[in-house]
Amino acid sequence: MSHLLWNLYAVCYERIVRLLPYQEMLDEVASALEVAPGMRxxxxxxxxxxxxxxLARACPQIDYAGVDMSEAMLARARRRRAWPPTFAFTAGNLDDFLTGQVDRYDRIASVNVIWTLPDPRNTLARMTAGLRPGGRMVHATPRFAFRAWVVVWRDLRGQKGWRRLRALLGLPVLLCAGLLNLLLVLQSALAARAPRAGQRWHEDGLVALVRDAGARPQVVRPCYAGQALLLVADRPAPTSGGTG
Ligand SMILES: C[S@@+](CC[C@H](N)C(=O)[O-])C[C@H]1O[C@@H](n2cnc3c(N)ncnc32)[C@H](O)[C@@H]1O
Incomplete structure (x- = not known):
């Protein structure tokens, strides 16, 4: 069921991604990742x-793996541009993909994904294990009492000239996306396997979730016109066990 909804969402998803606040959020996540050549x-x-x-524009020499359960989303990702040879996209469920991956990645990112997970603590724990010690994760996820109209209004105000007209003409597509989003929220609630699934977050709740997953939160702040939280965490390096 969730595959079907995400595949449908893919049809209108680019309209959401084009919103100025979404673009700003992506820029903030990319910059917080601080990628460097050779990083996984x-x-x-x-x-x-x-x-x-x-990331491809900022640093094409990274070793990038993008994972998504929706083939329709991935098809659009693959067509988006000519990717550097070290960029790969894989279809699959995150929990399966992360199984057995330990100490592998320098960076892990997710944008608007945590709220969809049936057991976010478990998936985040797998991500933490997948990070090398000292590695960093950056997540953006909708905040508690998310207000979509704030994002749309900020977009309309920020657009100039014919772009504003195009934004106005695109409102019906956004409405369809909003309705699909409601179905996805419902579906996530039904698929929840853990108490904190399908949730939108207050800062302290998100920090506690990431800490429970074994990572060490460093920064949490609003993004997406104040409608999402951006969290940066690292995987603590093991302390030397010797007592002397
Ligand atoms: C709201 S979209 C965000 C997409 C992208 N991160 C962005 O910001 O443009 C959430 C994405 O997560 C994917 N997804 C949700 N749960 C997943 C899971 N358990 N495993 C893999 N992909 C998942 C969906 O297919 C969808 O493409």
Missing amino acids: VLEAGCGTGALAER
């Missing part, structure tokens, strides 16, 4: 490849 980077739930595109 995993993007969990890469969708149509909008973050990957930024």
